[in-house]
Each structure stands twice: as C-alpha cells, then as structure tokens.
Amino acid sequence: MSSEGPVKLDATAKRIIELLQEDGRASYAAIAKAVGLSEAAARARVQKLLDSEIMQVVAVTDPTQVGFTRQAMIGIRTEGDPLQVGDRLAEVAEVDYVVTTAGSFDLLVEVVCEDDPHLLDVIRRVRELEGVVSSETFVYLKLNKQHYNWGTR
Amino acid sequence: MSSEGPVKLDATAKRIIELLQEDGRASYAAIAKAVGLSEAAARARVQKLLDSEIMQVVAVTDPTQVGFTRQAMIGIRTEGDPLQVGDRLAEVAEVDYVVTTAGSFDLLVEVVCEDDPHLLDVIRRVRELEGVVSSETFVYLKLNKQHYNWGTR
DNA sequence: GTTAATTCTGCGATTACCGCACATTCTTTG
DNA sequence: CAAAGAATGTGCGGTAATCGCAGAATTAAC
DSSP states (O other): OOOOOOOOOOHHHHHHHHHHHHOTTOOHHHHHHHHTOOHHHHHHHHHHHHHTTSEEEEEEEOGGGGTOOEEEEEEEEESSOHHHHHHHHHTSTTEEEEEEEESSOSEEEEEEESSHHHHHHHHHHHHHSTTEEEEEEEEEEEEEEEOOOOOOO | OOOOOOOOOOHHHHHHHHHHHHOTTOOHHHHHHHHTOOHHHHHHHHHHHHHTTSEEEEEEEOGGGGTOOEEEEEEEEESSOHHHHHHHHHTSTTEEEEEEEESSOSEEEEEEESSHHHHHHHHHHHHHSTTEEEEEEEEEEEEEEEOOOOOOO
8 A cells, every 4th residue: 555665854854753753743833943944844844744654643542541452463474475465464454563574473463452252353364364374362461661752863 | 650540531532532543633623623522621631631641642653764774573481570571671772662462472572773783782682681581583574554543442 | 418629611812824925955957 | 057847945924723711510529
C-alpha cells in the first residue's frame, strides 16, 4: 500500500519530527518559533510530512487500558516470499504491527484482542494463511515500556 | 514510573480516544461536535486523558525513514523476577518497547539503533544486565504494517 | 437531604489557523 | 551560464480555535 523511497529529510524536518514526537498537538506557531520559520512554512512542512506518510500524529494507548485484555506477539515461519505473507497478515484487522525479520522467525506480528477466545480465533486464522508454516505465540502479561520519542539521525 | 489502576473509561472517553487515534491533531471543536459536548468540556476530557497517561498524542514514524537503519526485537529469558528485569531494560535509551510475555521468552524488547555496531553494542549491554540469562535477536528487514487505530472496547 | 466534588456550559479575550499573493532559493535544461 | 520552472518561504487579513473563568448541572459521599 505504501511505496517507500528513502526520502531525505533536512535538519528542519527532523527537528519538527522530534518536537511532535514529544507533543503531537504542538501548535504550528510553537513549531515555527522552535525551528526558526514562519508559521505558514512550518504548517506546510508538517502537512508535507503527514501527506507523504513519513510521519503520522496519533493517540497511542496501552491497549489493556482501553478494553483489550489480550495482546500477543506471534513469531511466524514462512515458505515462499515472506514479504507477500507479511502483506497478507497486514490485512488481518486484529494485527497492528508486522515486521519481516532475520532470525529463527521470518515475521513478527503483534495482535490486539478482546479476550482469550478472540485471540484463539486470530491465531487460527493466521495459521491458515497461505505461506504460514508454523507459529509461536507470546501472550503479553505486562507492557513495561512504550515510547516514541527516539528522535532522528 | 507509572502506577496503573484499571481506570474505567466511559463511552465518551472511548470515542474521544478513537477520534484521536485517527487524527491526533483534531481540533477540540471537532471532537466536541463528534461526541456531543461543549468545546470546553471536550478540551478538559482530552487534557485529563493526557495527564492521567491513559493516552498520549505523538508523532510516529518508520524509524528507517528518519535515520535509524537497524531495528530489532530481542527475545530474552530471565532468572528472578521478570518484571524487575523488564524495568531495568526499560532504562536503556535505545529500547523503545518492553513487554513481559508468557512463552519461550520472558521478555520481548524492541530496540532502535543507528547502525550495526550500535546494535551490537546494545545487545552486549542488554546481555550484561542482571537477571538476563539468554537472548535471541531478530533484526528487522522491513516494517510491513504499523497502525494505532485499534479502537476501544 | 445536605455537602462536597466533579463535570459541563456559555461566554469574552486572546491566540492560532488558513488561504493567498508575492518573494526567495534551489534545480533543471537548453 | 542564463533563463525557466519548481519548491520553499514570508507577510498578512479574515476566520476559526483555544484558553480561562464564573456559574449551572450532575454525581458522589455522608
């Protein structure tokens, strides 16, 4: 769905991203002052970053706090093209995160479920997908840390 | 650092969260209209959700797009209290995500690094932590899907 | 049933946002 | 290298959103 080009970001773009990683609702005026641009220019740059899907500004929550009692990571071994299997997994609604990896799993998939029967159903559906050879599920017991302000380089 | 109580969220709070999961920069006026409150009340509720750390509004990016070429998930087996080890891991700057799990790993840890030597150094530091018995690293090759609008229940 | 605390509404006063015309800088390209 | 074209930035006026606060309404506690 997204065709990536390794976009080049200048120092101003990176500082804007870092500011919004700290506070996604920062005003354009505040951003402009922080990076030394006019308000209109700052606004244009934020819009560009959003439109190009380099960055998105969203609310993030601990799923367990908003009614999803079962979360899990599923390690998956595939046959055929892992990227294609990854695309198929990405279509599953309960899946919020898919990465292709090197190691004893080909894909790591995070799923968000309401309860145990729901998780069971998701695992069943995942294992039935074409190209999925085996899977191993890690049920989440506690979310210890979750942050997004890793900055830029 | 965060003392969790399973906070009870009413329907309005959940709808506000869902709206901001779609667009973290939605105006208070728009939120108010959507949930049927005055602008001031909507603003107060958003502030409360932010202050109580139930929700945070932030910019999220694909790390590879902003200069971090090496990302990985590290599966960790521990001895002693996994939660304590998790807390220690959470203090590592390059670690952005820590979950305690049930399964063949006790903890899953996501790390964001600039390059291979950086990743190597992080893995070394992680393995030296007290309580870490063994670790297995899954280097990310591609981020297939990443989304945050899983809604509420 | 009264009190206290929380939450909501309804405003002005202030600030931010948006769109647009024009200036500036950076890239092609002949 | 000069001119054309594309980005990117500035300034500003009109509109809309935000903020702070006083008082009403609702909810919880006793």
